[in-house]
Amino acid sequence: MSSTVSTSSQNEGWSGGNKPMKASYGKLMMWFFIVSDALTFSGFLAAYGFSRFKFINSWPIADEVFTHVPFIHGQELPMIYVAFMTFVLIMSSVTMVLAVDAGHHMKKAKVTFYMFLTIIGGLIFVGSQAWEWATFIKGDFGAVKTYGGNIIQFVDADSDHRVALKDFAQHIPSERVQHESKKGIWFMSESTLSSYTLEEVIQGFKASPNLVVRTQIIEGNHKTVLSREESLRVLRENGSYVVEGANLRDNEYGTPLFADFFFFITGFHGFHVFSGVVLNIIVFFNVILGTYEKRGSYEMVEKVGLYWHFVDLVWVFVFTFFYLV
Amino acid sequence: MADEHKLEIFRGLIKFKSNTQKIWGVLILLTIVTTVEVVLGIIKPEFMMESFLSMKILNWVFIILTIVKAYYITWDFMHMRDETPALRRVVVWTAIFLICYLLWILIQEASYIFNTYDQGYIKRDF
Numbered sequence: 001m002s003s004t005v006s007t008s009s010q011n012e013g014w015s016g017g018n019k020p021m022k023a024s025y026g027k028l029m030m031w032f033f034i035v036s037d038a039l040t041f042s043g044f045l046a047a048y049g050f051s052r053f054k055f056i057n058s059w060p061i062a063d064e065v066f067t068h069v070p071f072i073h074g075q076e077l078p079m080i081y082v083a084f085m086t087f088v089l090i091m092s093s094v095t096m097v098l099a100v101d102a103g104h105h106m107k108k109a110k111v112t113f114y115m116f117l118t119i120i121g122g123l124i125f126v127g128s129q130a131w132e133w134a135t136f137i138k139g140d141f142g143a144v145k146t147y148g149g150n151i152i153q154f155v156d157a158d159s160d161h162r163v164a165l166k167d168f169a170q171h172i173p174s175e176r177v178q179h180e181s182k183k184g185i186w187f188m189s190e191s192t193l194s195s196y197t198l199e200e201v202i203q204g205f206k207a208s209p210n211l212v213v214r215t216q217i218i219e220g221n222h223k224t225v226l227s228r229e230e231s232l233r234v235l236r237e238n239g240s241y242v243v244e245g246a247n248l249r250d251n252e253y254g255t256p257l258f259a260d261f262f263f264f265i266t267g268f269h270g271f272h273v274f275s276g277v278v279l280n281i282i283v284f285f286n287v288i289l290g291t292y293e294k295r296g297s298y299e300m301v302e303k304v305g306l307y308w309h310f311v312d313l314v315w316v317f318v319f320t321f322f323y324l325v
Numbered sequence: 326m327a328d329e330h331k332l333e334i335f336r337g338l339i340k341f342k343s344n345t346q347k348i349w350g351v352l353i354l355l356t357i358v359t360t361v362e363v364v365l366g367i368i369k370p371e372f373m374m375e376s377f378l379s380m381k382i383l384n385w386v387f388i389i390l391t392i393v394k395a396y397y398i399t400w401d402f403m404h405m406r407d408e409t410p411a412l413r414r415v416v417v418w419t420a421i422f423l424i425c426y427l428l429w430i431l432i433q434e435a436s437y438i439f440n441t442y443d444q445g446y447i448k449r450d451f
Contacts, residue, residue, distance in 0.1 A: 021412040031416050042424045046431045053435035057443075063366070083363045087356065094352045097402045101344050221374060309402045313395055320391040324366050325384045 030303045034310045037272075041314050044268065045321055048261045058150075058216040060254035061223070062323050064162075068135050082323045085128045086315065089273075092121025093312040096280075100305045103298025108287065111301060115284040118308065122277040129270045136262065139245025140164065142194075143252040144201060146238035151254050153214045154205070155225060163211060165242065169196040169204040194242035201242055202235055216254050262322065269318055272311045279304050331406050334397070351401045358390050379436070 021028065052059050063078040070081070099114035142165035143153045154163045174197065181189040196204075205211055213231035217224045226234060243250040251259035283304050292298045332347050333340045334354075341347035365373070365383060373383035400406045405413055 021409045021415070023408065023412055028412070031412065035416055035420050038420050039423055039427075042420075042427060046424075046427045049428065050431040050435040053432050054438045054442075056436075056439050079363050079366050083359060086359055090352065090355050090359070093398065093402050094348055097348050098345065100404075101348065306403055309398055312402070313398045316391055316394045316398065320362075320387050324362055324387045 024299060026299065026303050027306070030306045034306065037310065038314070041265075041268070041317070044261075044265045045317060048265065048321060051255075051257045051261065055255055055257070057218050058255065059218070060216075060251070060258045061218075062325075065136070065253045065258075066132070066323060068140075070131060079323055081128070081132070082319060085125055085132075086319050088121050088128070089125050089312050089315050092118045092125070093309050095121065096305045096308045100298070100302045103292070103301045106293070106298070108290070108293055111287050111292075111298060112284070115280060115287060115301070119277055119280045119284060122273055122280060122308075126270060126273050126277065129266060129273070133263070133266070136259070137245050137247065139243075139252045141252065142166070142196075142242065142244045144198065144235065144239045145241055145243045145250060146234075147240045148238065150216050150238075151243065151252060152216075152234060152239070153223075153252070154211050155214045157210050157212045157225075157228070160225070162214075165196050165201060165204075165244070168208045168211060169200045170207065172197070172200050172203065194244050196242055198239050198242055202239065205235060206232070265318060266322070269311070269314055272314065276304075276308050276311050279307065329407055330404070334401070347401060351397050354397060355394055358394050362387060362390055 019025075023031070066082060067076040067078050068081065069075075069077050095114045095117040099111050099118060102110035102114060141153065141162045143151045145151055154165070154168070155161060156163055176193065176197070177183075178193050179185075179188065179190045181187065209228070211231070212228055213226045213234055215224045215226065215234075243252045245252060246256075246259040246262075248256070248260055248263065250256055253259075283300055286292060286300065287298075292300060330344045330347070332342070332344065334347070334350065339350065341350055365386065369383065373381065373386065375382055377385060399417075405416075
């Protein structure tokens, strides 16, 4: 190879020492990482789209799922809290880019301050996400799962609003307790029992004449509501067990795939935010210690900034596809 | 490095005096877009519920607004506007090409599976 190299080409790029596309090595590699990570996230979101189009007429309606705002109880406020979370993340992106800008001007105090705000923003976001998860896992109304794997929910026939199991299920005394490995057969256990048994729900349903069953199937822009007779029949013949909240197997709002993708995608994004906060903290302390001042360049802030903006960018898409569309 | 920023958005319609000012300008833009999205999501105007290219018009609006936001985050917060055209193309077109392919093939397949279900080959509960 070396025999073909002419002396003039040594200054033209392959001998090192120059910057392809006028970007430093670190920045270029950060961009390449971002492209590959963007493809990972689009893989997830495309898989979500796949499942959604596969079940296009029975997918849960996000507005009915994420209706909670911390400290405000008993009101349905779809999207308000996620909009707040989005704003927090965009805001922390702004403080990050201000930190980068201050770094260009070598203003250490300003970089420190803006990095601090960015970290706070990131922590608020991760905390909000944890709260969002907890609310989703806990659920609010409860539903019944059928043998066929579908979810049936209970609504008031007049108002069309969902009714919680605790408002109509009857209490039937029973001896059934959760089987834990320390109490029963040592190599077996079962998941937490639901607050009500199926029989309690069925008896309660029979005793409340204004209740009807709502299925997963969407007609027009609404879920199908069955007649009273049909509701009773479906509940009795197809009802398998009571579902409260959401986990990887059951989801009281509809297909379990919705919950699976929610946990997986927002979880993966939350993990990115978390790693971003850790990186930001490391850079924050380096700024305080004067590492970049000595180095003569705040480029590390810029590189971490690229990652942080990317996390914001991904959230913009997650927000759209999970909460809006 | 400090003063190499391009300080105009909307193809020169709005010009900013400094990079800091541009950042706040872009924040205002992103906030307006997000607010529009949330308001549309809560109101759900009736005329936007019509189906267009197998999706509701409202959903198309959301996706387009999302891409608008993505553009400004990448261009102004990640300083893509100030990079060389080569770097811009390497990053953006690679991602766009691969994502479009992935989306097309998966969504296409999903619609097919839906139709198979819908025409009664699978026993449903109801």
